[in-house]
Amino acid sequence: MFYHDKRLQYHARPDAPDPLFARKLQEVLGGQWGEMSVMMTYLFQGWNCRGPMKYRDMLLDIGTEEIAHVEMVATMIARLLEGAPLKAQEDAARIPIVGAVMGGDDTRDLVAAALNPQHLIVSGGGALPSDSVGFPWTSRYTIASGNLLADFRFNVTAESQGRLQVARLFAQTEDKGVRDMFRFMLARDTMHQNQWIAAIAELERDGLETTPAPSTFPLDSELREVSYQFWNMSSGTESADGSWASGTTPDGKGSFTYLEAPEPMSEAPELPPGDPRLHGTPPMPIPPVAG
């Protein structure tokens, strides 16, 4: 069960409204790598966790923290939207936009047009659970497989993509209040990248998981002859310069080899005609059939 403290985890107050930036900020609220995604991902991983309790508790700690991040960013967006212009030239005669564009120099309609229109029409000046192009958040962004190594690898990815996006947004505003919140978010992402890297190492130390994941699948049940081969499928051999092309593999169980001119291991497939009642096109004319 959950409790809510009305205080924000960190400040979320811009120096001034900026409805155009509010549109961009939606990406780290309701985008694929935004706060809603990590919140739901960590909570579901925690709720579904069948592993040791320290992992379950840790997942629910961070999942609960992320709800507060959603709250912070949502609050910031609502504040950035204050005073968003609904239309141009409110106390003057209206200038049709096309005419204005062909001859005038007024940009007021343009600001109104460059907004996310749903910030006015749908949420009425509030945050939307969508990304920066208005695409709604979907639970396909929630990853919880039951395998902690596979999932923690996802988590370190999510904290990397998320920190990357905040770093990019940092460069797209000079508002000190927004940047203050970003400084908090960047630092938490730093923590969380470190946290998941530590947790991945701990899974291995605990003897629970290792590379290749899932490590509980027996290696001799896979086709070991292709387990460490690099296939050069694109012209040029620049890829041979990488450490993935030779030497011991990171899992310590083999050596990379480089197939410079790979050949298919099988034959060209042919499919027989299907059931005539499916009316797929057959190799040669057939009589009609209804059912």
Place this chain on the structure above:
Amino acid sequence: MFYHDKRLQYHARPDAPDPLFARKLQEVLGGQWGEMSVMMTYLFQGWNCRGPMKYRDMLLDIGTEEIAHVEMVATMIARLLEGAPLKAQEDAARIPIVGAVMGGDDTRDLVAAALNPQHLIVSGGGALPSDSVGFPWTSRYTIASGNLLADFRFNVTAESQGRLQVARLFAQTEDKGVRDMFRFMLARDTMHQNQWIAAIAELERDGLETTPAPSTFPLDSELREVSYQFWNMSSGTESADGSWASGTTPDGKGSFTYLEAPEPMSEAPELPPGDPRLHGTPPMPIPPVAG
């Protein structure tokens, strides 16, 4: 530009049709962690790559290989669908299903019903670009951020989740032909997990990226005081037992601390009334306004 060799990269021939398994196999073709996802992810990462050529070439090598994996799994599905029953009791009088269920013991209608109906109605016995519940593949599964560390971390995740799903499917069939293809896929996923782990290390050796990603964002621009704090937001302190709660952080730039009873760092927010023309509910009654 691309060329196609009609031979399959590896065998994709089941011992016998199994339309129910075909439905499940769709997950690793058109699911979130299926072959279509890694194919498009690696190709877009390669096409958008602005880093060293060895990484670009490597991405296009593996992206091109993955098209062949899509081809293999699609072919397998088409073969598993051969002979799928369209309906029950074809040469006998029809027994209404509800009646059959209440008194009979015939399961033929049930097999027809448990199929993915689109395998018959939509694709007519062919593979669908969808997952095991029929949800269509979406390009939100394609990740290409321009930051190779963030993306390679995604890639190792994708190969982990993908290998996990194939391992699970392996346990859900005993068809030797299907398992033979799985043995190849499992091995390639082993290779690719190793490949991305090696590539992540190489990015660091090349001085291009490190933790926290993106490493080109200056650390002193983030709020360092919270960069290594673990916040205990869920009752109980089992999470204090993990290596993420104390000791040097994996990035080597700090030490984890454990906040056992964290408090908010900010205040409860209040939002002012919005523009009255947006007709949000205000704190107190206001006069009507039209525009």
Place this chain on the structure above:
Amino acid sequence: MFYHDKRLQYHARPDAPDPLFARKLQEVLGGQWGEMSVMMTYLFQGWNCRGPMKYRDMLLDIGTEEIAHVEMVATMIARLLEGAPLKAQEDAARIPIVGAVMGGDDTRDLVAAALNPQHLIVSGGGALPSDSVGFPWTSRYTIASGNLLADFRFNVTAESQGRLQVARLFAQTEDKGVRDMFRFMLARDTMHQNQWIAAIAELERDGLETTPAPSTFPLDSELREVSYQFWNMSSGTESADGSWASGTTPDGKGSFTYLEAPEPMSEAPELPPGDPRLHGTPPMPIPPVAG
């Protein structure tokens, strides 16, 4: 079966084209609370209706009217799009946009850019079945549960959200022709809010439905001890000031109570290890298994 009269239900002629407003107007055509949603919702409720004929007929009356609303708004959008600029400075030398922005003062490219690009590229100057951010209409906006009280409550919501959005759009244009159509739409939404409120009361008078819906589920089969408790889960007790915190409940079957410091009624759950063949992470190391 349906018949079409080519005359529009009401006027849909703007004073002047305004392609930027056309983008916004899409919200009440193909958005979540737009005309397509109420049209499909009422038609499906009508077609699926198993209740008294007066409700079924009423649903098909209003559902059929809403098709005409879709037609009106679509026509308006097509007219607003006339003369939309395809690009800037057609009879002059091209000024690259970035250069123009850094040094020039021309806004023509900007108007072209602020349009919904699909109005030019996809529909070629016609209405799109999408909302104001270009997200396609989805049938998840169609609600038809078979329970008329649950559905009529949705309907009064839909007419409220829809009227709210038109009222907001009214403030974002001064075009007299557009506002004339809005005046019609606002009035019909007034009618329809009243209609659904009346219908909800009539369901109760008819003895068919009441609060809590569905009223055909026996109350003694629910856990009555929590049926009228308000749980104060967020810090502060401002919520105790509402009529939902004390007094007789609207259904007349109980009294509200206010739990100021609620406690969980159950225990912390633990999940046992799963089937090892699913390769979820277990509480302690286990031997490999393939299938």
Place this chain on the structure above:
Amino acid sequence: MFYHDKRLQYHARPDAPDPLFARKLQEVLGGQWGEMSVMMTYLFQGWNCRGPMKYRDMLLDIGTEEIAHVEMVATMIARLLEGAPLKAQEDAARIPIVGAVMGGDDTRDLVAAALNPQHLIVSGGGALPSDSVGFPWTSRYTIASGNLLADFRFNVTAESQGRLQVARLFAQTEDKGVRDMFRFMLARDTMHQNQWIAAIAELERDGLETTPAPSTFPLDSELREVSYQFWNMSSGTESADGSWASGTTPDGKGSFTYLEAPEPMSEAPELPPGDPRLHGTPPMPIPPVAG
């Protein structure tokens, strides 16, 4: 900010696993009217609220409670999935499914096939953030318009549809543990229907909102002559028997009238040819144009 207590709000323990019912139960977790929807809806309404504090606090109270409901249902699903069969006849020779169907009487493969396959392949025995057909939860289910009357009407709808679905599921299982949780959920939905009905009345008493919503839009700006007309668009006049066809309207501002044979109020529209560079089909042949 949020805190988590590991204890569940209410019990979520089935008497026995039932993976087929787990698939159905997903509807009230990740479906359109499931717990995720009300959780996100109430939280966003609370975070965006610009009205009186008692409403904001109340929204955050209930929004926080709903996170616990998500937790409960997710836990129940994980428990129902224990022991789900991966495939048939594990310690016997495999019988191909088609053959079995044509001659056999074994239903084990069928159970495995009737599961949501993603419960095994994707979540590995855990809850999914999806509905009963596997469709992922989308934030389009989150409604927060800034207008409390419009939104509270949605909320009473959500609690009605949600209670309806739980009541239906109640009839589809006899597991006492599942029914126990349902009895709690049904009661809370009873509370919440009453709560929103009370809150709607309170908004009106507070002078903040009334019918038609939004009440801050001036009535004389709408086309009053059609504000209370019922248009009979479907053959037959059964709809004239309803209270929506005559008498005083619920908003007390008019009287219903019944248009038995409605006529369009406008004319048939015609659209002029578009810009030739859009290559739409014109009324008569035109010369080619490139740009």
Place this chain on the structure above:
Amino acid sequence: MFYHDKRLQYHARPDAPDPLFARKLQEVLGGQWGEMSVMMTYLFQGWNCRGPMKYRDMLLDIGTEEIAHVEMVATMIARLLEGAPLKAQEDAARIPIVGAVMGGDDTRDLVAAALNPQHLIVSGGGALPSDSVGFPWTSRYTIASGNLLADFRFNVTAESQGRLQVARLFAQTEDKGVRDMFRFMLARDTMHQNQWIAAIAELERDGLETTPAPSTFPLDSELREVSYQFWNMSSGTESADGSWASGTTPDGKGSFTYLEAPEPMSEAPELPPGDPRLHGTPPMPIPPVAG
């Protein structure tokens, strides 16, 4: 504006309920090629039509007819769902499904499980606006480009895919009532395939459109040297046997040629480093930058 006649365009009465077939029938109601798609496609093409009136009228004729098809199929689905089993063994002791599967021979739970669960939980025995796997209808299935040749080609496709799906479903039921409706639908699809083929020819006779569409784009603005070349990109030359490899082209403006061993016409691209504030990985190490 539209009027509704309560009579169905054609009969929609099954001989007996069949809830499993109802699930399949959803494909031609709310699937990609179902009745909702052609209804919305033809209506939008009509409303957006800027060409000769005979085409606009014809589009609105057929679009209006298709609403009646939606109505028919929805009615049929509701009737097929009558008596759908909610659970097994209603007047007997409950047998847990897993146990039943391991040892029993009862199929009642299985029928309930093989249903589309939303037919019970969501629509309560009514039609859903979804396809046979429960995926909701989306307006991306609505095609209306403004170019009548491009669109009529889509329309003949839609009538072909639609008729194909009905023909497949015809073989999956023996219910005489269902087949009777199918016989009507198949015939109307025959009409509509013919209608669109006739309309395509008429566009050409009218001088409005021809191949290649759009014919109003000047041919000398395209790169004519590749306008009739077949590129053999897949191993083997079986494709050289087709009429697309040699001879006069259908547009009468050229001759097909067959490139047996095609070579790229351009060079390998390289991308320069991006803006450092986007934190993409550069070709060589760079100093940190924040904004």
Place this chain on the structure above:
Amino acid sequence: MFYHDKRLQYHARPDAPDPLFARKLQEVLGGQWGEMSVMMTYLFQGWNCRGPMKYRDMLLDIGTEEIAHVEMVATMIARLLEGAPLKAQEDAARIPIVGAVMGGDDTRDLVAAALNPQHLIVSGGGALPSDSVGFPWTSRYTIASGNLLADFRFNVTAESQGRLQVARLFAQTEDKGVRDMFRFMLARDTMHQNQWIAAIAELERDGLETTPAPSTFPLDSELREVSYQFWNMSSGTESADGSWASGTTPDGKGSFTYLEAPEPMSEAPELPPGDPRLHGTPPMPIPPVAG
């Protein structure tokens, strides 16, 4: 299996960056009728093909070519995005956007705002697998039914819609490099329209398919009396002027007739009450029931 040649099929180099045009160009990369759609459609049609080998080979030829088109357009987009402005006035004091709009004349913020924000935040200056409004590509754009006539009709549509969109974009830029690539794409679309028209004719010559598709369904199993009737459902009879209203039908198997005043062929449906445990609203009050 596939091989990649790093050279592009054709040039993809703009004269100058144009990030606003990059946003539009996404339509023909990741839009419904973009290169990703035809690539996946042709590959799936090829992989699933059960007809003569010349068709299968041809499909794989063109499917493989289309991967190269995706590569070209993606490269072009990445190049158009170079130098995209992150924000305005980088070395000057910040002017809040609303203030600037009300009094200033600076358009720099506006350009940054009119971009697709995901080009900066998500892909960091690379192509996205989305359309021009940012909607992600979905595999519902992939059509592969197994019936070659139905599918080839789709293919000629796709090449028509695709060529139409490129022709429209051609008019929206004057960049010579972009137009050079468009000239190649337009020509290939010309080829492919001709190719599919030729292939359709060849299917008929081969005796495999004809109108109405699927031709393997026996005509006497459809309701022939309505197979060639045009139903005039919209007021006015302009549609009687078309060749679809009289004369021999294109399939040569009948004659069109024109029903000027069509009447329904069936009766008004009524639905009986449903299972009371589904809690749908019945025609008259019923007692409560739980399960």
